[in-house]
Amino acid sequence: MKSRESDKIFGALESFRIEIPSWGFANTGTRFGKFLQPAAATSIEEKFSDAGQVHLLTGICPTLALHVLWDFPQGVTSTPAVEKLASQYGVQPGSINPNVFEEQCYKYGSFGNPDKSVRERALRHTKDSIEIACELRSRDISMWFADGSNYPGTANIRQRKQWFVECLKASHAELAAGQRLLMEYKPFEPAFYHTDIADWGMALLLARAAGPQAKVLVDTGHHYSSQNIEQIVAWLLSEEMLGGFHFNDRRYADDDLTMGSIDPYQVFRIFNEILYFEWEMGKRADIAYMIDQSHNLKGKIEAMIQTVKMAQELYSKAALLDHAQLAEVQKNAELVRAESLLQDAFATDVRPVIQEWRASKGLPLDPMEALRQSGYLQRITKDRAERNARSITSYA
Numbered sequence: 465m466k467s468r469e470s471d472k473i474f475g476a477l478e479s480f481r482i483e484i485p486s487w488g489f490a491n492t493g494t495r496f497g498k499f500l501q502p503a504a505a506t507s508i509e510e511k512f513s514d515a516g517q518v519h520l521l522t523g524i525c526p527t528l529a530l531h532v533l534w535d536f537p538q539g540v541t542s543t544p545a546v547e548k549l550a551s552q553y554g555v556q557p558g559s560i561n562p563n564v565f566e567e568q569c570y571k572y573g574s575f576g577n578p579d580k581s582v583r584e585r586a587l588r589h590t591k592d593s594i595e596i597a598c599e600l601r602s603r604d605i606s607m608w609f610a611d612g613s614n615y616p617g618t619a620n621i622r623q624r625k626q627w628f629v630e631c632l633k634a635s636h637a638e639l640a641a642g643q644r645l646l647m648e649y650k651p652f653e654p655a656f657y658h659t660d661i662a663d664w665g666m667a668l669l670l671a672r673a674a675g676p677q678a679k680v681l682v683d684t685g686h687h688y689s690s691q692n693i694e695q696i697v698a699w700l701l702s703e704e705m706l707g708g709f710h711f712n713d714r715r716y717a718d719d720d721l722t723m724g725s726i727d728p729y730q731v732f733r734i735f736n737e738i739l740y741f742e743w744e745m746g747k748r749a750d751i752a753y754m755i756d757q758s759h760n761l762k763g764k765i766e767a768m769i770q771t772v773k774m775a776q777e778l779y780s781k782a783a784l785l786d787h788a789q790l791a792e793v794q795k796n797a798e799l800v801r802a803e804s805l806l807q808d809a810f811a812t813d814v815r816p817v818i819q820e821w822r823a824s825k826g827l828p829l830d831p832m833e834a835l836r837q838s839g840y841l842q843r844i845t846k847d848r849a850e851r852n853a854r855s856i857t858s859y860a
């Protein structure tokens with residue numbers, strides 16, 4: 465590879481960071497049950513410890529996304545303990561994810577619930593989550609709502625939209641300067657007839673209604689099959705409304721598979737739209753890159769490292785593209801040349817240069833191999849196996 469190309473990759477890797485989710489280290493499953501893993505994390509300390517390993521070996525995952533219900537058992541009073549773990553394991557708290565979907569009271573929704581007291585409760589939880597974020601100096605509060613309905617005619621869709629606007633405005637009013645409210649959308653699951661924030665357009669309208677610090681979050685698994693996600697990304701960029709990503713891959717629905725495992729070219733195309741925008745604007749887009757995956761069968765830490773490596777590779781490939789040239793051939797409608805620019809960049813083997821970059825940072829050349837050699841997996845498997853074996857796995 466020419467030195468100009470490897471310089472491009474070095475430049476891209478220098479600033480590329482990706483956030484990992486605390487729940488990606490825990491025993492998760494499908495609605496049919498869980499297959500327990502002896503090394504899965506069962507406490508917030510174990511999640512920080514595992515995230516610390518991923519960051520230690522890859523050098524690009526300095527923050528951990530936290531889910532309030534799962535990671536802050538005592539709410540805001542848990543924050544000093546979380547701060548302590550962050551400094552102990554060398555990973556800072558990242559986005560804070562309120563949880564207004566798991567408790568019984570949310571059966572008919574949270575911000576869209578017809579019962580005012582439930583809406584108020586969801587709002588209180590969101591405000592508490594913002595307070596947690598303030599205490600931990602976390603920038604992003606990431607909102608996902610399971611709200612929706614399963615049968616036609618059972619919900620007043622317009623009324624629920626209005627309740628969402630009211631609650632989101634009230635949430636936004638609590639944000640500190642510089643904080644952001646990220647709005648995630650999803651067209652199905654757990655609701656199967658309608659979801660209150662079903663797509664990027666609804667998320668965009670609600671974010672605009674909430675206030676200037678609200679942006680849209682794109683979870684790549686939250687689209688219908690064959691939807692053009694990079695086009696959504698391009699539109700959100702041009703509206704200055706793209707706040708972040710939850711990366712994962714899917715074959716059928718929201719499968720939460722490892723990023724790039726099914727369609728790496730799609731992730732490449734997403735990164736290409738972002739880097740093209742940045743080239744055109746002459747500045748970085750303010751985007752939080754985050755992972756949202758659930759590894760039922762693969763080892764959790766291995767899958768996370770695999771993801772991070774894939775993200776680095778696809779981002780590096782996209783960074784290779786000559787955007788000045790792309791703009792030129794697009795202008796002249798030179799279709800094959802334009803498409804080939806993408807295909808050639810995608811086909812380039814960037815792994816040797818990424819290894820050089822790792823070496824320049826004193827990082828292991830192969831983080832996966834380094835994990836296997838470290839003895840960490842053997843140690844946690846021994847320490848955690850008994851507790852994991854006692855976990856509940858049944859669906860019904």
Ligand code: PSV
Pocket residue numbers: 487561608648650683710718756
């Ligand atoms: C919902 O499917 C979702 O994508 C939201 O981001 C949740 O916070 C996360 O998954 C929980 O796994």
Ligand code: MN
Pocket residue numbers: 608648683710756
């Ligand atoms: Mn998500």
